[in-house]
Each structure stands twice: as C-alpha cells, then as structure tokens.
Amino acid sequence: QTLAQARASIVGRWQGSWTANYQQVPVGLTLSFEASGTYTARAATPGTLALGYGVDGDSPLKQYTLDNLKANGDATGFITIYWGNPSTTQGELDSVRFCDGGRRMDFVFYPAWLSRNPHWYRLTRM
Numbered sequence: 001q002t003l004a005q006a007r008a009s010i011v012g013r014w015q016g017s018w019t020a021n022y023q024q025v026p027v028g029l030t031l032s033f034e035a036s037g038t039y040t041a042r043a044a045t046p047g048t049l050a051l052g053y054g055v056d057g058d059s060p061l062k063q064y065t066l067d068n069l070k071a072n073g074d075a076t077g078f079i080t081i082y083w084g085n086p087s088t089t090q091g092e093l094d095s096v097r098f099c100d101g102g103r104r105m106d107f108v109f110y111p112a113w114l115s116r117n118p119h120w121y122r123l124t125r126m
Helices: 003-010
Strands: 012-020 023-033 039-043 064-069 075-084 087-099 104-110 119-125
Touching: 003 064, 003 075, 003 087, 023 119, 064 087
Parallel strands: none
Antiparallel strands: 012 023, 012 119, 023 039, 064 075, 075 087, 087 104, 104 119
C-alpha cells in the first residue's frame, strides 16, 4: 500500500478491541477516524477507556496523522490523547495494517510518555 492508500483506508468507523501487557482481557471499543484528521473513541467495556488513557469524550483536540510508510507497507503516525481542559499528550501509531480488503485494521498504539508500553488493536470496519 502507499501512504495515500493508508490515509484513505483508515477513514471510517471501526469496532474491535485492544490488549496490553497490563490489560490481558480485551477491551472493546468503537473508533472513528475522520478525513479531517480528527477521531472519536468510545470504550464498550465498562470502567475502561478506548485508548487506555485520557478521556473518551469528544474534542477537536483529538487528532491523528499517518505520516510514514515502513518497508513492509505498514503505516506509522501519531495520535493525540485528550485528557480534558485542554491537556493533551501525543502517542505513536505503529504497524497500521489493513487486511481482508480493507475490512480489518490492526495497529499498535504506544503511549510515548510511558517508555513504549504497547497496546495492540484489532478492529473491523462497521
């Protein structure tokens, strides 16, 4: 895939789950990426957060970008975690890969402020 294809493929509404070393039970979520570079995220699992950090509420400060392509075709970029009033922190999107004709997306989210503690996401297009 090209970077332009990855940027186009990420746009849409996705549903799935994430896991991390500290979160062995998958956390369900819905994640929507807009062409404008903003996103919304909602955890489906009570008492959890869609990205593990920040708040799930909407904000124009919740932004993302895909800005690089690895040799294997996976995209990389950044995502802004919104903490509220107007605190944000930038994390990394890595190994963004589209499978099954663009109906599935896998990626790794690194909360960069925590020495690369990975969160693995597996999502299906809604």
